[in-house]
Amino acid sequence: MPAIEAHHLYKVFGRKGREGVKRLQAGADTTELKKAGLTPAVIDASFTVEEGEIFVVMGLSGSGKSTLIRMINGLHPPTAGHVKLHGENITAATGKDLRRLRRERISMVFQHFALFPHRSVIDNAAYGLETQGVAKEERRRRAHEALELCGLTGWDEHLPSELSGGMQQRVGLARALAADTDILLMDEAFSALDPLIRRDMQDQLIELQQKLGKTILFITHDLNEAMRIGDRIAMMRNGRIVQIGTAEEILTDPANDYVAQFVADVDRTRVLTAASVMEPPVAVLGAEQGPRTAHKLMREHQISALFVTGRDRSLKGYVTEDEVGKHLEQKDITSLLKPVPDVARVTPDTSLADLFGPAAETPAIAVVDDAGRLSGVIPRITLLSALAAYAEADSEIETAAAAEPLTDQTKEAVRG
Numbered sequence: 001m002p003a004i005e006a007h008h009l010y011k012v013f014g015r016k017g018r019e020g021v022k023r024l025q026a027g028a029d030t031t032e033l034k035k036a037g038l039t040p041a042v043i044d045a046s047f048t049v050e051e052g053e054i055f056v057v058m059g060l061s062g063s064g065k066s067t068l069i070r071m072i073n074g075l076h077p078p079t080a081g082h083v084k085l086h087g088e089n090i091t092a093a094t095g096k097d098l099r100r101l102r103r104e105r106i107s108m109v110f111q112h113f114a115l116f117p118h119r120s121v122i123d124n125a126a127y128g129l130e131t132q133g134v135a136k137e138e139r140r141r142r143a144h145e146a147l148e149l150c151g152l153t154g155w156d157e158h159l160p161s162e163l164s165g166g167m168q169q170r171v172g173l174a175r176a177l178a179a180d181t182d183i184l185l186m187d188e189a190f191s192a193l194d195p196l197i198r199r200d201m202q203d204q205l206i207e208l209q210q211k212l213g214k215t216i217l218f219i220t221h222d223l224n225e226a227m228r229i230g231d232r233i234a235m236m237r238n239g240r241i242v243q244i245g246t247a248e249e250i251l252t253d254p255a256n257d258y259v260a261q262f263v264a265d266v267d268r269t270r271v272l273t274a275a276s277v278m279e280p281p282v283a284v285l286g287a288e289q290g291p292r293t294a295h296k297l298m299r300e301h302q303i304s305a306l307f308v309t310g311r312d313r314s315l316k317g318y319v320t321e322d323e324v325g326k327h328l329e330q331k332d333i334t335s336l337l338k339p340v341p342d343v344a345r346v347t348p349d350t351s352l353a354d355l356f357g358p359a360a361e362t363p364a365i366a367v368v369d370d371a372g373r374l375s376g377v378i379p380r381i382t383l384l385s386a387l388a389a390y391a392e393a394d395s396e397i398e399t400a401a402a403a404e405p406l407t408d409q410t411k412e413a414v415r416g
Contacts, residue, residue, distance in 0.1 A: 001087050003183055003215040004049035004072060009081035011067050014038035017079040030238060041067040043239040054209055054216045056230030058223060064239040065219045069187050072217060073106050074098050085183065103132055107176035111188040113168045115160040122147065122156035124171050128179035146178035149208060166197035186218045202229050223262065227271050235259055247271045274355060275348035277386040278367045278376030284309055287316050290331050294324045307366060308337060313373040315340060315366055340366050348375055359383050
């Protein structure tokens with residue numbers, strides 16, 4: 001069951017919002033509604049967020065992303081549609097049930113810290129537990145643990161004014177973690193920080209999510225931030241979700257010209273990964289096979305080296321044509337094995353930018369999973385061909401953008 005389910009959400013501000021929804025469903029555009037005194041903020045938004053996922057909603061100012069997150073936590077009732085949290089309909093909840101769902105399911109991290117200046121760091125971190133009625137000793141213990149997780153050991157009794165902006169945001173994050181809810185909603189949480197601190201906070205968020213397995217819905221206007229932290233990204237424009245996908249899917253298969261132009265300035269080598277360019281090995285030698293089999297495979301496929309794997313596909317090393325040719329009478333390949341250098345072993349999520357060094361030192365890179373099993377290979381020529389193809393695609397997008405240039409606002413969002 002998904003952690004969050006949003007079904008055909010609409011939010012139309014104005015006295016006759018439901019009528020506005022009907023008009024939108026019938027094909028009316030937002031300009032028509034605005035003339036009638038209605039403001040469509042979110043239009044037919046549907047998505048799910050799986051447990052343990054970082055789902056990023058990306059959009060410029062006025063795209064509807066902040067209104068969307070307020071419908072997820074029940075602050076804005078949808079004009080139409082509904083939201084479920086772990087199967088419970090928060091849209092239909094009222095009074096005590098709504099407060100219970102917010103208290104037990106959702107924690108918020110805000111852009112501007114929202115700390116109490118007169119309270120100590122630990123009391124700020126414990127505030128959510130205080131509102132839940134947790135005893136003082138227990139809430140301080142949990143708040144202290146959350147502060148340690150966020151790298152604030154030793155700052156418990158300080159005031160927020162004694163902390164830097166990045167540290168204050170860590171307190172806000174610790175407060176959300178201390179509440180121990182399943183879902184974190186983060187509304188432009190790092191936007192007020194300078195770029196270096198923002199990147200540090202992004203790293204910490206990814207690390208915490210891997211450690212704790214929280215479900216995170218993250219709102220941002222910064223495309224690079226979205227692509228760096230999001231497992232999946234929903235891109236919004238004028239109240240509508242125009243595409244949902246991984247960073248790689250959005251880069252390589254944009255849904256429309258708007259998305260294509262939006263991502264044109266993104267450094268693809270920092271977003272795309274080894275998994276996007278790896279290919280099955282032309283041939284692989286089993287560790288139980290001998291030099292004659294290796295020699296036959298290399299002659300058939302006209303290659304000068306072979307990766308060797310165990311029965312479970314674990315990478316054991318490689319053999320070369322020269323060594324195999326000298327020892328054809330041997331039954332065992334083990335003595336001919338050479339270890340694959342660390343530089344030539346990468347994981348599927350290694351960025352393309354990090355493959356340039358290994359590609360310069362080895363003709364083929366081995367892509368292995370967490371268990372050390374061979375997932376694919378990246379010959380040097382394959383990497384170079386992929387980069388050339390991306391460069392050609394970028395050139396086509398730039399040509400299209402020249403006819404309809406991106407606004408300064410969009411360019412600023414790409415730069416972050």
